[in-house]
Amino acid sequence: MEIIKMKNNKATSSKEKKEEVPTTPCQGTKTQLLLFLGQWFFLVLLPSFASAACDQVDHEALLSLASEVSSSPLLNWSASTDCCLWEGILCNQDDQRVIRASLPGRGLSGVISPYITNLTYLTHLNLSWNSLSGPLPDDLFSSLHHLQVLDLSFNHLIGQLSSFSSQTTALQTVDLSSNSFNGTIPSSFIVSAVSAGTLTTFNVSYNSFTGPIPLSVFCSNGNNHTSLTILDLSFNKFTGLVPSGLGACFKLQVFRTGFNYLSGSLPDDIYDAANLQELSLPFNHLSGVISDDITRLKNLKILWLTSNQFSGPIPSHIGTLSRLESLLLSSNYLTGPLPPSLTNCKNLSIFILSFNNLTGDLSAFNFSTLQHLTKLDLGNNNFTGELPQSLYSCKSLTAIRLASNQLRGQILPEIVALKSLAYLSISSNNLINVTGALRILMGCKSLTALTFGKNFGFEILPDYDNIVEPDGFHNLQLLALDGCQFTGQLPSWLANLKNLQVLDLAFNLITGSIPTWLGSLPNLFYIDLSHNLLTGGLPNMLCGLPVLTSKEAVDQVERGYLEMPIFDMSSNANNQRYNLLSSLPPAIYLGSNNLSGKIPIEIGQLKFIHTLDLSHNNFSGRIPDQISNLTNLERLDLSHNHLSGDIPASLKGLNFLSFFSVAYNDLQGLVPTGSQFDTFTTSSFEGNPGLCGPPTPKRSCHQSPQSPPQVLEVTQRSKTQRILIALIFGIFFGIGFGFGFSMDDKRIPIIGRRRK
Structure with missing residues (x-):
């Protein structure tokens, strides 16, 4: 933090210029009043301000703090001015002691000076959202007896809290989240504040704390004065069971311990925390059933148990939680149907039960009572029946995911009533009539993501002018129709989807060539046409996709968040979310x-591409040297083609290349070495007998310039034999020629004579 000297404000002279006598009584009264207030300010208030100055100990402590850090933009802290007037500093009125230091998000970097402990009157310390690093001062908490609010979140602070003890009985809020603290959380750290009943918020999420959850520190049966309302221990490395005792925190409103390594079942007394x-x-190793006792938590608004090992049915009376707004139970082992009582959760907004073993006829469930529903995810279960019509009355829906179930039927026109629907995923079911689906869904004007692959088995992918209106799918950014075994050609109406960014038509039976207009879509950067029956060449236009060739186009791509996550299911993408x-x-x-x-040399224009897969085709010719221009390339698969020539040595410049295969081609010559090529195994080059050098089996490309003696002897013998055969043939040819000439009209035809 740089210290800047500021100009002192100079008081104006008490002698005022003589003003003209006003022409009206009102003007005179106003002028006299202003003169009186001005004199009162300079004679009464200004001297009192001038005499006020922050305590010298606090002044020096802040200057020491400033000397350890830098800031951007610079602070207005100057050694020659009153520190009570500095940015982020507040003093009390009695003795001008510093009671608040608040500099969130001010670009501070460096360490926290130990001299901060001299600010013994400090009640609020907020240095959040900066880049401070290093450990905390040793006696930070034992010296600041009056501290009420401590917020050091979103920095790069390190170290353990085990060496700290706090004697303060005033602590209300402790927020150390989003740092790199580690070790255990000792009871001495906050025991005084907990015992005094002042601590309301404790947040140490997004750190690396270990050991068991110290719930007894916060919720002790012997402590009847606990005021804790928020306890956030998520995103750490806590282990063991969820300890009992939570019910003793009778004022607790928020309890978060997700993204740790907790195991076992939920303790029974957790349902005693009535508030x-x-x-x-979420994201622990918790198991067992979700008890019906959870209905005792009448004030519950958010229940988030995603990615655990809970089993059994959803509590049958869960509908008694009338205040429930978010129910997230995905990625467990839950079974059975949806409890009918869920229709009583009329405040439910987020309803996520995907990746379980739930069953039942989904069309029999009445969604119409859930008028506040915005996100519904029941994907990857075993639901049967048709698409529930009652869902179309939930007018607030923005996202629906029913993928990977056993639903049948077709999409009905009533879905266009969902004016806010932006995300629809119904892939991997048994739907029919893709033509009707497309005609209906283009009426959902807010739709940005549409995935309904693995349906419509062996139907024809419609390709005529009126299937999609010119303004249909105007906002569509993602379209996935993979795995439907569609026949036909790439439909021309795709050329109208100017906002399309991702197109997936893999695993179909699409024929014909790749149309040139595909390369003109201004936002398209992800194309999957693999596993089809496409013919022809790789069009040059496809190598000119704007988002893959131009930095300006990349910057203009819309980067809004999806209503629900998507999964990249391509064979090389490792199922990323x-x-x-x-x-x-x-x-x-x-x-x-x-x-x-041939692979066109224009392929080198795709400077921003990460994956290029041309494998299992019939490409021939040389590997273009221009591929070395694809400096962002991470995966390059040219295997199983008919490529010839050598592997361009320039490909060694692809520093991000983690996967490379030219297996089963007709390549020859030395395999490049150095850089990423030293990491590729034999499998990247197999099936090319002409390749040599590591890591191929042919370790050396050297050929001997002189034939071995036995080979030379055989060669000379063969040459002698050829001369003798020629002489014998010549003798017999001469005799035959003379004999033929001696005949009169009896010409003997010559075998193999060329006919005129």
Whole structure:
């Protein structure tokens, strides 16, 4: 933090210029009043301000703090001015002691000076959202007896809290979240504040704390004065069971311990915390059933138990939780149908039960009572029946995911009533009539993501002018129709989807060539046409996709968050989950088709592509040297083609390349070495007998310039034999020629004579 000298404010002279006598009585009264207030300010208030100055100990402590850090932009702290007037500093009125230091998000970097402990009157310390690093001063908490609010969140602070003890009985809020603290949390750290009943918020999420959850520190049966309302221990490395005792925190409203390594079942007394509004324990190893006793938490608004090992049915009386707004139970082992009582949760907004073993006829469930529902995810279960019509009356819906169930039927026109619907995923079911579905869904004007692959088995992918109106799917950014076994060609109406960023038509039976207009879509950066029956060459236009060739186009791509995450299911993507569409690695997948011809040199224009897969086709010719221009390339698969020539040595410049395969081609010559090529195994080059050098089996490309003696002897013998055969043939040819000439009209035809 730089210290800047500021100009002192100079008081104006008490002698005022003589003003003209006003022409009206009102003007005179106003002027006299202003003169009186001005004199009163200079004679009464200004001297009192001038005499006030912050305590010298506090002044020096703040200057020491400033000397340890830098800031951007610079603070207005100057050694020659009153520190009570400095930015972020507040003093009390009695003795001008510093009671608040608040500098959130001011670009501070460096360490926290130990001299901060001299600010013994400090009640509020907020240095959040900066880049401070290093450990905390040793006696920070034992010296600041009056501290009420401590917020050091979102920094880079390190160290353990085990060496700290606090004697303060005034602490109300402790927020150390989003740092790199580790070790255990000792009871001495906050025991005084807990015992005094002042602590209301304790947040140490997003750190690396270990050991068991110290719930007894906060919720002790012998402590009847606890005021704790928020306890957030999520995103750490806590282990063991969820300890009992939570019920003793009778004022607790928020309890978060998600993203840890907790195991076992939920303790029975957790349902005694009657004021609990949020119970969040996702991404642990918790197991057992979700007890019907959870209905005792009448104030519960958020129940988040995602990614655990809970089993059994959803509590049958869960509908008695009338205040419930978010129910997130995905990625467990829950069974059975949806409890009918859920229709009583009329405040439910987020309803996520995906990746379980739930069953039942979904069309029999009445969604119409859930008028506040915005997100519904029942994907990856075993629901049967048709798409529930009652769902179309939930007018607030923005996202629906019913993928990977056993639903049948077709999409009905009533779905267009969902004016806010932006995300629809119904892939991997048994739907029919893709033509009707497309005609209806283009009426959902807010739709940005549409995935309904693995349906419509062996139907024809419609390709005529009126299937999609010119303004249909105007906002669509993601379209996935993969795995439907569609026949036909790539439909021309795709050219109208100017906002399309991701197109997935893999695993179909699409024929014809790749149309040139595909390369003109201004926002398209992810194409998967693999596993089809496409023919022809790789069009040059596809190598000019704006978002894959131009930095300006990349910057203009919309980067809004998806209403629900998507999964990149391509064979090389490791099933990655993405909440932001623009986070998908830019890619072109054309593998497993019948494409042929040469790989165009224009391929080198795709500077921003991460994955290029042209495998299992009939491409021939040389590997273009221009591929070395693709400096962001991470995966390059040219295997199973008919490529010839050598591997360009310039490909060694692809520093991010983690996967490379040219297996089963007709390549020859030395395999490049150095850089990423030293990491590729034999499998990347197999099936090319002409390749040599590590890591191929042919370790050396050296050929001997002189033939071995036995070979030379055989060669000379063969030469002698050829001369003798020629002489014998010549003798017999001469005799025959003379004999033929001696005949009169009896010409003997010559075998093999060329006919005129």
